[in-house]
Amino acid sequence: MSRFNVRQVAVLGAGVMGAQIAAHLVNVQVPVILFDLPAKEGPKSAIAQKAIDNLKKLKPAPLGVGDDASRIRAANYEEHLDLLKDCDLVIEAIAERMDWKHDLYAKIAPFIAPHAILASNTSGLSITTLSDGLPDALKPRFCGIHFFNPPRYMYLVELIPTPTTEARYLDQLETFVTSTVGKGVVRAKDTPNFIANRVGIAGMLATIHEAQQFGLSVDLVDDLTGKKFGRASSGTFRTADVVGLDTMAHVIRTLQDNLGPDKANDPFFPSYATPPVLSALIAKGALGQKVGAGFYKKAGRDILRLDAAKGEYVPSGGKADPIIDRILKKPAAERLKLLRESSNPQAQFLWAILRDSFHYVAVHLATIADSAREVDFAMRWGFGAKQGPFELWQEAGWQQVAKWVQEDIDAGKALCNAPLPAWVFDGRTGVHTLEGSWSAAAGTYVPRSALPVYQRQHFPESLVGAGAVDPLKSGTEVFRNEEVRVWTLDGEVLIASITAKLHLISPTVTEGLLKAVELAEAGYQGLVIWSPDDVFSAGANLESLMPVFMKLGAKGIAPEEKKLQDMMLRVRYASVPVVAAVRGMALGGGCELAVHCAQRVAAMESYVGLVEVGVGLIPGGGGLTYVARRAAERAASVPGSDLLAFLKDGFQAAAMATVGTSALESRKLGYLLDSDIVVPNKDELLHVALSQAKALANAGYRAPVKAMFPVAGRSAIATIKASLVGMRDGGFISQHDFHIASLIADVVCGGEVDAGTLVTEEYLMALERKHFCALLEHPKSQERIMGMLQTGKPVRN
Structure with missing residues (x-):
């Protein structure tokens, strides 16, 4: 794949979006210069520098590792315009004022490199x-x-060309944003608010209108239009508060301003009234979450909701009627039929x-998007919908739903009286097919982009009706049991x-992974x-x-625990490379499975950690053995340490169940190594992992040689326990927390041996197993285990 080589990016504008775009570029290892106006007092780049410093305080964290804020260079338009000459991409992200943007373009144009791309981050201004x-x-x-806010977490990025934008530059930018920045790209037409905000905000306005019609409170609406409805868990009004x-x-x-009767004559224009x-x-001044009050207001620990009729905040907690909950669990066709025919408001x-x-x-399909695909992906990736509107319509039965919608339009129940377009009723069963997605403007089905960057995505996110292949039914199956499928795409690397x-991980999974290693080694x-x-x-x-x-009690668990530990060592010492492709929770x-692999390839948003203390146990699958071994390896590289x-x-990460909240932070915690690879785009993870397995094999991979290593011994255990006593006596941890942490210290320090004693992994795993099984018999640990199994939440005791 030919790449657009982006060696450095300039972001113009250190406001909320500009600074967070810069932060995410640093997350994916792209050098950034953040520009803003020169400060009137003090250092000229103080405005940009303040924005950079503030990144470390924001929640959710825009940086994978807070210290990486120092990798963003602060600059100003008075002193540093020459720096633009060394940037391959310039992203303008100043305030949404056409005149301000034009003034800035005039200032920067002479300094932009002849090959560089200039892109404006705007939520709706005309790009042309x-x-x-x-x-x-x-x-x-x-x-x-x-970019959608917050840029690190929101997958959607819309690219909008003008009539004079050359296709090759747009292709270069799409490739960079997809593979390097890790986003899902949708190309939008240059119409007001593009696709996601056009459809999303129109939908929010319609929801507010219908809520008033049916007399529903904001908290009830949010419960109805949240996760159970297949949309973002924040619902409608809470989403508005978060957005601002x-x-x-x-x-x-x-x-x-752009869709009135004297401009683009949008039949829905009356519904755009504020x-x-x-x-x-x-x-x-109640602007939402950023000022502490909007449709909701926090009062101590209570969340109040706005009562619009009274103009004041009242206790929240409105929930959908049980019958609605039941309806929303039905298949799409039955669900929509029941909702339409019910007399329940x-x-x-x-x-x-x-x-x-x-x-x-x-x-609006013909005017805002090249095909229905862009609309559905925009709503999924930009507004957190489980399905886009077209794919839900298609799944529920295209012609039947179309008939219902047109009947409501004819009856005057809809937001406007514009009829559904003729193509809706041409006998089709939907807009997504194996051939492609429907383009109302072109009158044909349009296939997915054929850019080389998408060839790296073995199983890209797909849509209902598009004929996506189920990954777990793909390739050639080599082995399967009830909980593990072993298969191959190319006959060279097993998955x-x-x-x-x-x-x-159950005993069945342990058996399946052992079989996978055996098969991989065999061929x-x-x-x-x-x-x-x-x-x-x-x-x-x-x-x-x-x-x-x-x-059998704990003595019955010990053999199963040993099988798990033996599987981890089998993975570690396999004669072929075993690569963990980590995405999401590990x-x-x-986490123990991942750290015992030869290499880890992790998606940026991976959450890795040893969390067993939450259920009153210690890591029992070799996690503490890994901590001890890695410490010995690191100490050996610094003589006399x-x-x-x-x-x-x-020790602290395991004892406090610290989880890396990104692949970058997991690397800092030691669960990922510097040699491991972080993949920005989740859909490229399998491609990269397969490539790494082949690269290791082609480089003559050999398993690590089993070796003994030193442990810190009883003196270190005493040192750690002394600090734990202070935490216990100060009320920071409970007596049971102290007990569990002491057992963790015993394992990672090697037990009651002298400092420097050489041990094997099997020796430490036996210690893990002993303490793990003892805790299973402890009443306090049993309380924690049952609490987690019953409620899914940790019990503190």
Whole structure:
């Protein structure tokens, strides 16, 4: 794949979006210069520097590792414009003012390199009109780029060309944003608010309108339109608070200013009126979460919701009627039929907002997007919808739903009287097919992009009706048991996929992984452990061991625990490379499995850690043995060093169940190594992992040589326990926490031996096993285990 070589990026504008875009670029190892206006007092780059410093304080964290803020260079337009000459990409992210942007373009244009791309991060301004402020030589390299907030976590990026944007530059930028920045790219037409905000904000306005029609409170609406409805868990009004009510009002104004009767004659224009409740909140300065009050307000530990009729905040907690919960669990066709036919106001409300969304996207498809694919992905990736509107419509029965929608339009129940387009009723069964997705503008089905970057995605995210292949039914199956599938795509590297819920490690999984290693050694270059969702493994399946424990107690668990440990060592010492493709959660046993592999390839948003103390146990699958061994290896590289100094961080991470909240932080904790690879785009993870397994094999991979290593011994245990006593006596940890942490110290320090004593991994694993099984018999640990199994939440005792 030919790459657009982005050696450095300039971000212009150190506001909320600009600074966070810069932060995410640093996350993916792209050098960044952050520009802003020169400060009137003190250092000229103080405005940009303050924004950089503030990144470490924000939640959710825009940086994978807070210290990486220092890797962003602060600059200003007065002193540093020459630095633009060394940037391959310039992203302008200043305030949404056309005149301000034009003034800035005039200032920077002479300094932009002749090959560099200039992109404006705007949520809705006309990209073509913005390009009017550029010299002709720069126009082919200019486009819109719309990151969603917060940039690190939101997958969607919209790219918007102008009539003068050259295709090769847009392709280069799409490749960079997809593979290096790790985003899902949707190309949008240059229409007001593009795709996601156009459809999303119109939907929020429709929801507010229908909520008023049916007399529903904001908390009830959020419960109805949240996760159970297949949308973001924050629902509608809480999402508005998070986005910022002033920001929402600005996006609404873009619709009002550009889609009136005297401009683009949008039949839905009357529905773009700013809701009075929104105007009233903004007038009071209640702009949402950033100021502590909007549709909701926090009062101590209580969350209050706005009562619009009273103009005051009242206790929240409105929930959907049980019958609605039951309806929303039905298959799509039955679900929509029941909602439409029910006399329950909540059901009527939900049908109304679904009808409004189907009506809206059908009427506007031809003008806002190249195909229905872009609309559905934009709503998934930008607004957290489980399904886009077109794919839900298609799944529920295209022609039947179309008939219902048109009947409501004819009856005057819809937001406007514009009929559904003729193509809706041409006998089709949907808009997504094996051939491609429907383009209303072109009158044909458009296939997915054929850019080389997408060839790196073996199983890209797909849509209902598009004929996506199920990864767990793909390739050539070599072995399968109830919870592990072993298969290959190319006949060269095996893939082991754990199919159990949350990919929990049970005795069946242990057996399956052992078989995978055996098969890989017998005839393949390597083995990749990968599963096609956001869980690598959430840990050991304690519930699967419950029958054994009830019958035999801890002595019945010990043999199973040893089998697990032996499997970990079998993975570590396999004669072919075993690569862990980590995505999402790798907790407890999942973390232990990953650290015993020859290499880890981790998606950026991976959460790795030893969390067993949460259920009153210690890591029992070799995790503490790994901590001790890694400390010894690191200490050996610094002659004369104190082993305990290298052990403390690993002990603390295990004792406090610290989880790396990104692949970068997991590397800092030691669960990923500097030699491991972080993959920005989740859909490229399998490709990279397979490539790494082959590369290791082609380089003549040999398993590590088994060797003894020194441990810190009883003196280090005493030192650690002394600090634990202070924490216990100070009330920071409970007596049982102290007990568990002492056992962890005993394992990582090697037990009651002299400092420097050489031990084997098997010796330390025996210590792990002994303490793990003893804790299973402890009443306090049993309370924690049962609490987690019953509620999913840790018990503190």
